[in-house]
Amino acid sequence: MAESKASVREKTDTKKDKETIVNDFSMVVATVNGSGSQTSNLAIIRSLFRMGIPVSGKNLFPSNIQGLPTWFTIRVSSEGHTARRENNEILVAMNPTTFSEDLRDLGSEGVCFYDDRFKITEERPDVTFYPMPVRELVKEINPPTDLRDYIANMAYVGIVAEMLGIDMDEIRGALETHFMGKQSAVDLNMRTIQAASSSAEENLIKQDSYYLERSDQTHDLLLIDGNTASALGAIYGGVSFAAWYPITPASSLADALEQYLPQLRMDEETGKATYVVIQAEDELAAIGMAVGAGWAGARAMTSTSGPGISLMAEFAGLAFFAEIPIVVSDVQRMGPSTGLPTRTSQGDILFVRFLGHGDTNQVMLLPGSIAECFEFGWQAFDLAERLQTPIFVLSDLDLGMNLWMSEKFAYPSQSFDRGKILAAEDLDRIGKFSRYQDVDGDGITYRTLPGTDHPLAAYFTRGTGHDENAIYSEKPDDWEMNIERIWRKLETAREMLPRPVIQHTKDAHIGLIGYGSTDPAIQEALDRLNTKNISADYLRIRAVPFVHEIETFIREHDVVYVIEMNTDGQMYKLLQLEVPDQAEKLHSLTHNNGLPLSAHWVVEAVLDREGG
Amino acid sequence: MATTVSEIDGSGKNVNKLGLKKSDYKGSPTTLCQGCGHNSISSQIMAALFELSIKPEKIVKLSGIGCSSKSPTYFLNRSHGFNSLHGRMPSIATGSALANRSIKLIGVSGDGDTASIGIGQFIHLVRRNVPMVYIVENNGVYGLTKGQFSATADKGQVLRKIGVNPFMPVDVCMEALIANCGFVARSFAGDPKQLKQLLKAALSFQGTAVLDIISPCVTFNNRGESTKSYAWGKAHEYPLHDVTWVPMRDEIEIEYQPGEVTEVDMHDGSTLLFKKLEQEYDPTDRMEALKMLEETCCGGVLVTGLIFISEEQPPLPEIEEMVDTPLVHLTEKELRPSRDSLEQVMEAYR
Ligand SMILES: Cc1ncc(C[n+]2csc(CCOP(=O)(O)OP(=O)(O)O)c2C)c(N)n1
Ligand code: SF4
Ligand SMILES: [Mg+2]
Numbered sequence: 017m018a019e020s021k022a023s024v025r026e027k028t029d030t031k032k033d034k035e036t037i038v039n040d041f042s043m044v045v046a047t048v049n050g051s052g053s054q055t056s057n058l059a060i061i062r063s064l065f066r067m068g069i070p071v072s073g074k075n076l077f078p079s080n081i082q083g084l085p086t087w088f089t090i091r092v093s094s095e096g097h098t099a100r101r102e103n104n105e106i107l108v109a110m111n112p113t114t115f116s117e118d119l120r121d122l123g124s125e126g127v128c129f130y131d132d133r134f135k136i137t138e139e140r141p142d143v144t145f146y147p148m149p150v151r152e153l154v155k156e157i158n159p160p161t162d163l164r165d166y167i168a169n170m171a172y173v174g175i176v177a178e179m180l181g182i183d184m185d186e187i188r189g190a191l192e193t194h195f196m197g198k199q200s201a202v203d204l205n206m207r208t209i210q211a212a213s214s215s216a217e218e219n220l221i222k223q224d225s226y227y228l229e230r231s232d233q234t235h236d237l238l239l240i241d242g243n244t245a246s247a248l249g250a251i252y253g254g255v256s257f258a259a260w261y262p263i264t265p266a267s268s269l270a271d272a273l274e275q276y277l278p279q280l281r282m283d284e285e286t287g288k289a290t291y292v293v294i295q296a297e298d299e300l301a302a303i304g305m306a307v308g309a310g311w312a313g314a315r316a317m318t319s320t321s322g323p324g325i326s327l328m329a330e331f332a333g334l335a336f337f338a339e340i341p342i343v344v345s346d347v348q349r350m351g352p353s354t355g356l357p358t359r360t361s362q363g364d365i366l367f368v369r370f371l372g373h374g375d376t377n378q379v380m381l382l383p384g385s386i387a388e389c390f391e392f393g394w395q396a397f398d399l400a401e402r403l404q405t406p407i408f409v410l411s412d413l414d415l416g417m418n419l420w421m422s423e424k425f426a427y428p429s430q431s432f433d434r435g436k437i438l439a440a441e442d443l444d445r446i447g448k449f450s451r452y453q454d455v456d457g458d459g460i461t462y463r464t465l466p467g468t469d470h471p472l473a474a475y476f477t478r479g480t481g482h483d484e485n486a487i488y489s490e491k492p493d494d495w496e497m498n499i500e501r502i503w504r505k506l507e508t509a510r511e512m513l514p515r516p517v518i519q520h521t522k523d524a525h526i527g528l529i530g531y532g533s534t535d536p537a538i539q540e541a542l543d544r545l546n547t548k549n550i551s552a553d554y555l556r557i558r559a560v561p562f563v564h565e566i567e568t569f570i571r572e573h574d575v576v577y578v579i580e581m582n583t584d585g586q587m588y589k590l591l592q593l594e595v596p597d598q599a600e601k602l603h604s605l606t607h608n609n610g611l612p613l614s615a616h617w618v619v620e621a622v623l624d625r626e627g628g
Numbered sequence: 629m630a631t632t633v634s635e636i637d638g639s640g641k642n643v644n645k646l647g648l649k650k651s652d653y654k655g656s657p658t659t660l661c662q663g664c665g666h667n668s669i670s671s672q673i674m675a676a677l678f679e680l681s682i683k684p685e686k687i688v689k690l691s692g693i694g695c696s697s698k699s700p701t702y703f704l705n706r707s708h709g710f711n712s713l714h715g716r717m718p719s720i721a722t723g724s725a726l727a728n729r730s731i732k733l734i735g736v737s738g739d740g741d742t743a744s745i746g747i748g749q750f751i752h753l754v755r756r757n758v759p760m761v762y763i764v765e766n767n768g769v770y771g772l773t774k775g776q777f778s779a780t781a782d783k784g785q786v787l788r789k790i791g792v793n794p795f796m797p798v799d800v801c802m803e804a805l806i807a808n809c810g811f812v813a814r815s816f817a818g819d820p821k822q823l824k825q826l827l828k829a830a831l832s833f834q835g836t837a838v839l840d841i842i843s844p845c846v847t848f849n850n851r852g853e854s855t856k857s858y859a860w861g862k863a864h865e866y867p868l869h870d871v872t873w874v875p876m877r878d879e880i881e882i883e884y885q886p887g888e889v890t891e892v893d894m895h896d897g898s899t900l901l902f903k904k905l906e907q908e909y910d911p912t913d914r915m916e917a918l919k920m921l922e923e924t925c926c927g928g929v930l931v932t933g934l935i936f937i938s939e940e941q942p943p944l945p946e947i948e949e950m951v952d953t954p955l956v957h958l959t960e961k962e963l964r965p966s967r968d969s970l971e972q973v974m975e976a977y978r
Contacts, residue, residue: 066978193976238977248973254963256955257727276973280965288951290962292726297752301719304712304749308723311710312688312731313956315963316723330713424974427967432960465956466688466708466724467731473685476701476709487656488701 038227039069039094043106045172046118050082052166053110055194056173057088059205061419062190063182064092065239068231072098072536073419074612079264079357085114096233098421099537100612106180106226108172109134110150119143127224129176131168144224148175149215157208167208174212179220181228184213238422242389242415245422246345247272249393250317251280252428255343257309257316259294259302261324264357265413266347269319270295299324303331303344310335310342311477313437313465315397319345321413323354325364325371332406333372334479339452339461339502341400341435345409347416350610359610360413362532365586368408369560375499379509380408380560384517384535386422388558389415392514394428401435403509404460412581414612415533436462440470451475451486452498459505506561513559516566526552526626527573529566531587533612534579540615541622548619550626552577557587562594570598577622583608645681653678655703665817665843665858666696666765670703672820673734673763676827677704680875688724688731692717692746695772696738696765696843715746718753718762722944725758728954729945732831733760740770743779743798754807757835759943761827764800764838765817767845768856775848782855782926787848800840801935802921805914811837812917812936816861817844822932828873829934832898835943842930861930868911868920868933870903895939902934911937 045060047053054075061073072091078084091101103123109115109130119128119138130136132147153171154164177187188206195201247269250258260270273293281290296302302318309316320328325346335342348364350356371378379399381392392409400407436456443449443464449472452461464473475486482498483489519542530538535556542554555569570576570591576598578588585604592599605621607613643649653674658667677687684706691697693714700709712720717735725733742750742764753762768781777790779798786792804812811833815823823841830837844850844858852859875898884903892900892912902911910916917936924931951958 238974240977248970252964252970254960256958256963257723259723280969280973281963283951283962286951288949290951290955290958292945292948292950292955294722294726294948296719297748300716301722301749301752304716304719305723305726307712308710308720308725309727309955310723311720312724312727314723314727316727331716334713425970427970428964432964464708465728467686467728467954467956468708469683469685471685471706474706474708476689476711478711479713480711 035225036227037225038229039092039231041105041226042089042091042101042103043108044104044118045088045090045108045110046114047086047088047110047169049078049080049084049086051169053086053088053169055166055205056169057090058194059173059187059190060176060182061090062193062239063186064090064228065234065421066186066189067183067228068234069228070094070096070098070233070421071239072421074100074414075418076611077358085111092228094231094233097536097540097615099540100614102614102616108176110169110172127226129172129179146175146179146216146220148172148212153208153212153215156211159204170205170208171212174209175216175220177209178213178216179222180226183230184210234421236424238386238424239419240386240422241268241417241419242383242386242411243269243347243417244272245386245389245425246393246409246411246416248276248425249390250343250397251276253394253397254315254432255317255397256291257306257314258291258318259296259305260319261296261299261302263321263324265349265417266319266321266324266345268417269345269347299327300331303328303342306342306344307331307335307340310400311340311466315401316341317343317345319347321347321349322351322364325368329371329373332378333374333376335406336372336376336378338477338479339404339463340406340477341404342406343396343400343409344406345411348410348412356610358413360533360612361582361608361610362412362580363582363586363608364410365580365582366584366589368410369590371408377506377561378408379403379405379506379513380410381514382531382558382560383409383411383415384532384556384558386415386420387425390425395514398430398433399512402433402460402512403505404435404463405505405509410532412533436460438462438464438473440468440473443468443470443472448472449475450484452482452501453484454501454504458508459501459503460508461501510561510563513561513563515563516558516569517556518565518569519554521546521551521553524551524553525574526550526622527569527576528552528554528579528622529557529569529576529587529591530554530579531557534581537613537615537618538579541618544615544619545622548623550622552622560590562591566591567595570595570601574601575603576601577603577605577625579605579613579618579621581608581613582606644678646683648678648681648683650674650678652706653684653704655705656701658699658702660695660698660702661847663846664695665767665845666699667702668817668820669763669765669823669841669843670699672823672827674703676824676831680828680831682732682831686730686732688733690717690721690724690733690735692737692741693772694738694741694770695845696736697741699765700736715741715744716749717741718746718749718758721760722753722756722758725760726945726948726950726955728956729759729950730954735760735762737762737764738771738778739764739766739768739780739800740778743800743803747779747798747803751803751807754804754809754836754838756944757810757941757947759835759945760837761830762836762838764840765843766800766840766856767843767849768854769845769849771845771848785854799921799925800838802918804838805918805921805936808941809838809936810835810938810941811934813838813934814840814842815932816842816865816930818858818861819865819932822867822871825871825873826934829871829894829900832873832894832896834895834939835941855930864928864930866929866931867905868909868931868935869905871934872901872903874899874901892937900934900937909933911935914938
C-alpha cells in the first residue's frame with residue numbers, strides 16, 4: 017500500500033489548528049474537452065468507491081469535441097449524499113483559460129491543485145495552493161507525442177492521490193477495470209501516477225484539512241451510469257429489436273446495448289444474434305422501425321432525447337391509437353429546440369404525456385435511481401405488451417450519463433408478460449376474432465401476430481378510425497366506443513404502474529413531491545430541513561397516469577411543493593389537472609438552469625415559502 | 629405440344645396447389661374511383677399470389693397514406709395489414725421484416741408517399757435491402773388530397789386547377805438504382821400481363837424489389853397529354869423485353885428461336901426468361917440500366933420491363949447475422965440472459 021492516511025497526516029505540520037475533514041468534500045477537475053481527462057477522473061472516482069467511500073461523479077461538459085472547457089465534479093460524502101453541491105472545496109486546475117474563473121468559484125478555505133505553469137491572478141489568501149510540475153512529469157515519462165495531454169492528466173491523479181490519501185492499489189484496480197485488463201495501458205498510466213505521487217511526496221507539504229479514509233459504505237454497491245443500467249434492463253427484459261439515431265445524452269444507452277447484446281444474447285449453437293440493433297437514418301425511422309417490429313410481435317424499443325422526441329410525435333400517436341407495444345427511452349436534455357445538448361432538464365414531461373395530435377395520452381415511467389433505470393428497463397416491455405401501448409421511460413442527462421452509486425440490480429422478479437396474444441390454437445378454440453373488442457371489460461383487447469397460420473387471424477391495422485374488427489369506420493358511435501375503451505384501458509393501466517415511493521415523517525403538514533434524478537437532492541434537503549425543525553413528507557412519482565396514492569398524499573397535507581427541473585412546472589400542472597379541487601395546495605418549485613438540482617436550492621426554496 | 633405458362637403456374641385453374649380458391653385472396657370491396665389504376669394493380673397482386681400458391685397468412689401488406697396506400701384493404705383479407713403513416717411505410721417494413729423473417733412483405737405506396745414525403749425512408753429501405761416487394765402506384769398526383777402535383781409529375785405538365793409544374797420529375801427507378809437496388813422494374817396498370825409476371829419475379833426476389841407502376845388517376849390526371857394517363861401509356865409503352873417468370877427451370881419447355889431468349893436464375897430456384905423485342909437490353913447491367921433511364925427520361929416513351937436485376941447483395945436479416953428463427957418466435961428462454969450473467973456484468977462496476 018503506497019500511501020495511507022497516516023503518512024499523509026504526519027506531514028501535516030502547519031495550520032494544525034484547522035479541524036480535519038474526512039470523506040466529506042466536493043472536488044472539481046477543470047480540464048479541456050477531448051484531452052483524455054475522462055480516464056483520470058474515472059480512475060479517481062472509482063478508486064474512492066473501491067476504498068468504500070460514498071461518491072458521485074458529474075461531468076459538466078460542453079457540446080464540443082475538442083478544446084472547450086469541461087468540469088468533472090466528484091463528491092465524497094460520509095453521510096452518503098450524492099446530489100450536486102453548489103460549492104467545491106477542492107479544485108484541480110488543468111485548464112489555463114478557465115483558471116481564474118475556477119479559482120474565483122472555489123469555496124472558502126479551499127484547496128487548489130494547479131499546473132505550475134499557470135499564473136495565479138486571483139487574490140485568494142484563504143486557499144491552500146499545490147503547484148503541480150506537470151510539464152516536468154510528462155518529460156520524465158516521455159510518452160509518444162499523441163499521448164502527452166493524456167499523460168499530463170494522469171499526473172494530477174498521482175498528486176491528488178498523494179495529498180488526499182487515495183490508495184495506489186485501488187487506483188491500479190480502477191485502471192484495470194477501465195482498460196479491461198490491458199496491462200500495458202495500466203502500466204503506462206501507473207508509472208505516471210507513481211512518478212507524480214513521489215514528486216508530491218518530496219516537494220509538497222500537506223497544509224489543507226481534507227482527508228480520505230477507507231470506509232465500508234460501498235459494500236455491495238455499483239458505480240454506474242443510468243444509460244448502461246437502462247440498456248441492461250432492456251436486455252434482461254428480452255429486447256429483441258432496437259432502433260436509434262445518435263443524440264446526446266441518449267447515445268450511450270444504445271452504445272451499451274451494442275456492447276452487451278453480443279455478450280449476452282448470442283445463440284450458443286449458431287453464434288447468431290437473437291436481437292437486432294439498427295442505427296436508423298433519423299428518429300422518424302427509428303420509432304417507425306420499432307413500431308413495425310412491435311406490431312410484428314418483437315420486444316421493440318428506441319432511445320432518444322428531446323429533438324428526437326419531437327420527430328417521433330406522429331408515430332407515437334399512431335402507436336397509441338393503433339395500440340402497438342413499443343418502449344421509448346427519453347433521456348431528457350435542456351430544451352426548447354436544440355437547447356443545451358449537454359445539460360440536464362426534466363422538460364419533456366408535458367410533451368411526452370400528450371405526445372401525438374388529437375387526444376393522445378401516453379404512459380410514462382420515471383426512474384429515480386440507477387436501480388430503477390434497470391428495473392423499469394425490463395418492466396417497460398411487460399407493460400407495453402400487457403397494455404398494447406407505447407411506454408415512455410423518461411430519465412435525464414444527469415441520471416443517464418453521470419456516475420451514481422447504486423444497489424445491485426435485482427434479477428427480474430417475474431416472467432415475461434406477453435399480454436393478450438391469440439395463437440392459431442386459440443383461434444381454433446374460440447372460432448372468432450375481433451381485434452378491438454373488449455372481451456374482458458378492462459379495455460385491453462386481444463391481438464394476433466402477423467404470420468399466424470389461421471384464416472381468422474388477420475386484421476388490418478390503421479391509424480384511421482376503426483370499428484371492433486379494425487375495419488375503417490367514420491361512424492360517430494364506432495369512434496366514441498373505441499376511444500372510450502382506450503380510456504378504460506388507461507384506467508386499467510394506473511394500477512399496473514409502479515407506485516410512488518412515500519416517506520412519512522411524524523406530524524408533517526408539508527408534503528414534497530418530486531420525481532426522477534432530483535431524488536438525492538430532495539433526500540438531503542429533507543435531512544437539512546429537519547435540522548431546521550421543518551419536517552416534511554416526501555412522495556416520489558414513478559409513473560403517469562397517476563395512481564390513487566398520489567391524490568391521497570395531496571389531500572393529507574396542507575401544503576405540497578412540487579419540485580422539478582423545468583421552467584413551466586410541468587408535473588405541477590399535471591397534478592393540478594388530476595386533483596383540481598386541491599390545486600390551491602400545490603406549489604411549484606422549479607429549477608432549470610442546466611445543472612442538476614442541489615439540496616441547498618431545495619432547502620432555500622422551501623424556507624423561502626415557509627417564511628423560515 | 630409444348631406446355632403453356634398458364635398450365636404450369638395455375639393461372640388457368642380454379643384452385644391452386646394449396647387448394648385455395650381465387651376468392652381466398654380477395655379483399656374488401658374497393659372504395660377507389662371506378663377505373664382507378666390502383667384497382668388493376670390490386671387485381672394482379674391477387675392473381676399472382678393465387679397462381680404462386682402463396683398462403684395469404686404468410687403475406688403481410690403494408691402501406692403509407694394515399695389512395696394507393698388504401699388499396700391493401702382491397703386484396704388479401706386473410707393477410708395481416710398495416711396502413712401506416714404518410715411516407716413512413718419503409719420504416720414499418722424494416723421493423724416487421726427483421727422481427728419476423730418468415731413473412732413476406734408487400735408494400736404499396738404512391739408517388740407522393742414515396743417520392744415526395746417519403747423519399748428519405750425509401751432510399752434507406754433500398755440501401756438496407758429490406759426483403760420486400762415495394763410497389764409505387766405512380767399517377768403523378770396526390771389523389772387523396774385532390775390533385776396536387778407530386779414529385780413525379782413531368783416538367784411542364786399542366787393541371788387544370790393547379791397550373792404548370794416547373795420542376796423536373798423524380799424518377800423512382802433511377803432513385804432505386806442509385807441506392808443499389810437489386811430489382812428495379814417499371815410497369816403500367818394498363819399492361820396486366822407484364823405486370824403479373826413482374827410481380828411474380830418480385831415475390832421470388834430475396835431483397836428489396838421495387839416496382840414503379842404507372843397507375844392512372846382517372847379523376848385528376850388522366851388527360852391524354854399526361855404521361856401518367858391510360859391513353860398516353862397505351863400509345864407509348866415501350867417494353868424492354870417480354871418477360872416471363874417460371875418456377876422451376878426443368879418444368880419449362882416453351883419453344884423459342886435460338887438467341888431469342890436470355891435466362892436469369894433467381895436465388896430461390898426460379899428463372900426469368902427475357903424474350904428480345906426490338907432492341908437488345910441486358911437487365912443485369914447496372915450501367916446500361918442507368919444509361920437507358922437517363923436517355924428515355926423525357927423521350928416520349930414509357931419504358932417498361934425489368935430494368936435491373938442482381939441478387940448479389942444479401943438481404944438485411946443476413947447482413948445482421950440474425951438467428952434463423954424469427955425473432956418474434958423466441959421465448960423468454962432465449963431472450964432473458966441468466967441470473968449468473970447479471971452477476972458477472974455487475975462485477976465490472978464494483
Ligand atoms: C403527414 C401528412 N401530411 C399530409 C397528409 C395528407 N395526405 C394524404 S394522402 C397525400 C398524398 C398522397 O399522394 P400519393 O402518395 O401519390 O397517393 P395517391 O393518392 O395519389 O395514390 C397527402 C399529402 C397526411 N396524411 N399526412
Ligand atoms: S382520386 Fe385518383 S388515385 Fe384516388 S381513387 Fe380516384 S382515381 Fe384513384
Ligand atoms: Mg399519387
